[in-house]
Each structure stands twice: as C-alpha cells, then as structure tokens.
Amino acid sequence: MFVNSTAPTTAADAAPAGAPVLELSHASFGYADQAVVQGADLTVRAGEVVAVLGPNGSGKSTLVRGLLGLNDRLGGEVRLFGTPRESFHDHGRLGYVPQRHTLSASVRATVEEIVAVGRLSHQRWWWPVRRAAHDQEVIARALEVVGLSDRADADVSTLSGGQQRRVLIARALASEPDVLLMDEPTAGVDAANQQVLSTVLARLRERGTTMVIVTHELTALAGIVSRIVLVQGGRIAFDGTPDEFATRTGQFTPDHHDHHEHDHDEVDPRPRVRGTPTSGPLDPRGGIR
Ligand SMILES: Nc1ncnc2c1ncn2[C@@H]1O[C@H](COP(=O)(O)OP(=O)(O)OP(=O)(O)O)[C@@H](O)[C@H]1O
Numbered sequence: 258m259f260v261n262s263t264a265p266t267t268a269a270d271a272a273p274a275g276a277p278v279l280e281l282s283h284a285s286f287g288y289a290d291q292a293v294v295q296g297a298d299l300t301v302r303a304g305e306v307v308a309v310l311g312p313n314g315s316g317k318s319t320l321v322r323g324l325l326g327l328n329d330r331l332g333g334e335v336r337l338f339g340t341p342r343e344s345f346h347d348h349g350r351l352g353y354v355p356q357r358h359t360l361s362a363s364v365r366a367t368v369e370e371i372v373a374v375g376r377l378s379h380q381r382w383w384w385p386v387r388r389a390a391h392d393q394e395v396i397a398r399a400l401e402v403v404g405l406s407d408r409a410d411a412d413v414s415t416l417s418g419g420q421q422r423r424v425l426i427a428r429a430l431a432s433e434p435d436v437l438l439m440d441e442p443t444a445g446v447d448a449a450n451q452q453v454l455s456t457v458l459a460r461l462r463e464r465g466t467t468m469v470i471v472t473h474e475l476t477a478l479a480g481i482v483s484r485i486v487l488v489q490g491g492r493i494a495f496d497g498t499p500d501e502f503a504t505r506t507g508q509f510t511p512d513h514h515d516h517h518e519h520d521h522d523e524v525d526p527r528p529r530v531r532g533t534p535t536s537g538p539l540d541p542r543g544g545i546r
Pocket of ligand 1: 288293311312313314315316317318319320356
C-alpha cells in the first residue's frame with residue numbers, strides 16, 4: 258500500500274493552531290420549520306480532530322451540514338474562520354465528504370478528472386482551461402495520499418465503493434482545505450480499506466489539518482481524534498477528550514496515545530479541549546457499533 262507520501266498542503270493563509278475555525282452559538286438547524294439540532298454551542302479550533310458520535314437519526318449529519326450552510330438555520334449563529342456564515346465566501350477552505358455518497362455508475366470520468374474538480378474553487382475566470390502545473394501536482398499528491406495513484410486513469414465506475422469514498426476524500430483534499438468535514442468516511446468500507454483510511458487521516462492530523470468526522474466506528478479512529486462530540490436527540494450531550502469520554506461512558510478506551518504522539522520532539526500545537534459533559538445519562542450506545 259501507499260504510506261510514505263506527503264499530504265496535500267493546506268492553504269498558505271491557514272488559521273494558526275488553536276484559532277477558532279468553526280463556531281456554533283446556540284445554533285439550531287433543520288428542514289423546513291422542523292428543528293432537528295437545537296441550541297448547539299461548539300467551537301472547533303485549528304488543528305483539532307473532532308469525532309461526532311451519536312445514535313442513528315440523532316442529528317450528526319444535520320449538524321455538519323448546518324455548519325456548511327446546506328440546510329436551514331432556524332436560530333443562533335454560525336461563524337466560519339471568524340466570519341458569519343452568511344458573509345463567508347471562501348468555500349475552498351472547507352472540504353466536505355458527504356455521507357453515503359459514492360460515484361454513480363453513470364459517471365463517465367476518470368479518477369483524476371473527479372479529483373480535479375476539487376481544484377475548481379482555486380480557479381479564476383481568466384485562468385486557462387488547461388490545468389496549471391501546481392494544480393497537477395496537488396491532484397497527484399491527493400491521489401497518492403489516498404493510495405490511488407495507480408488508478409488515476411481508471412474509470413471511476415470500475416472502482417469499489419470503498420475506493421470511490423477515497424476518490425471523494427482526494428477530491429476534497431485537492432481543494433487544499435483548512436478544514437475537512439467528513440460524514441462517515443469509513444461506512445461500508447472493509448477492514449483493509451478502513452486501515453488505509455485511518456492511515457490517511459492520521460497523516461492529515463500530523464500535518465495539522467483540522468477535521469470533523471461523523472462516525473460510528475470510533476475504533477477505526479483511535480489515535481487520531483483529539484476530541485469527541487456526542488449528539489443525542491439533536492443536542493450536544495457531551496464534548497470532551499477521548500479520555501473524558503471513556504471515563505464518562507465507561508465503554509470505550511481508545512488507545513489515543515499512539516506513536517504519532519511521541520515520535521516528535523516539538524510540542525503538539527493542538528489545543529487541549531476541556532471536557533464539558535452535560536448532565537443526564539449518555540446513551541449507552543454512545544454512537545458506537
Ligand atoms: N433532507 C431532510 N429532510 C427532512 N428531514 C431530514 C432530512 N435529512 C435528515 N432529516 C431528519 O433529521 C433527523 C436527523 O437526521 P441526521 O441524518 O442528521 O441524523 P444522523 O445522526 O446523521 O443519523 P445517521 O447516523 O443515521 O446518519 C432524522 O429524523 C431525519 O429523518
């Protein structure tokens with residue numbers, strides 16, 4: 258498998274470690290007039306890797322889509338890189354891998370062509386249609402990081418579902434986002450491919466990429482997440498470190514002090530987030546299956 262490549266770079270003006278990049282203040286999101294997520298307060302800082310857990314239907318996707326402006330905000334505020342969402346236009350700084358989304362069999366495009374779509378947010382109308390050398394380089398690195406360099410010219414419809422998820426991650430990486438939001442990136446992916454994805458995510462974390470990952474498979478992310486947010490019934494029921502989560506639920510003890518924590522001399526720039534467990538019982542499923 259791939260493993261010894263470098264991840265795509267983040268934008269040159271990336272937020273400094275610890276700066277707030279995504280902020281929700283008493284935010285409610287839903288569909289039409291129906292609130293699904295209510296009164297959410299959440300600040301994600303540069304360099305954090307946040308796992309969003311919760312039972313089916315609790316509102317995880319709605320929360321993430323709400324951050325991106327993909328559903329209705331019914332109250333509260335959303336700020337992206339310090340700017341109110343309604344005035345934020347630098348969408349290339351946010352990479353999004355949607356849930357349950359693979360590439361339709363009817364798409365006639367190569368893997369590289371799909372990943373190249375991620376560069377569109379960097380293009381200007383006066384640019385030539387032909388890709389610049391830098392774009393080509395970023396696309397090649399994104400493919401390398403997800404282990405699909407050798408499939409660049411393959412028709413996407415010939416790839417497995419798990420490989421297609423990796424194409425979508427590469428597409429998001431190709432936009433060189435400051436923040437990567439992924440909705441169940443490991444869902445429906447076999448153990449071998451989950452391992453590949455875990456390696457990809459670990460490498461991105463090492464590079465300081467801020468990530469918000471909706472997941473039911475926390476074990477696949479052990480050693481990668483720095484913070485856990487649990488959504489229950491549309492509300493944030495827990496927000497804290499993996500250790501605090503383990504203590505609170507008594508269910509899951511992630512081995513989050515993996516080798517990535519120790520094989521560097523420099524101080525980890527990621528902020529230490531204080532746990533803010535709310536009162537009341539946590540759902541025993543805790544979003545883990
Ligand atoms: N487009 C939509 N229109 C109306 N209601 C929706 C829509 N999408 C989701 N919902 C409803 O919002 C609620 C929360 O759904 P959401 O997808 O956010 O949950 P989730 O926690 O991500 O669930 P899962 O783990 O199953 O993916 C559900 O009751 C769902 O039916």
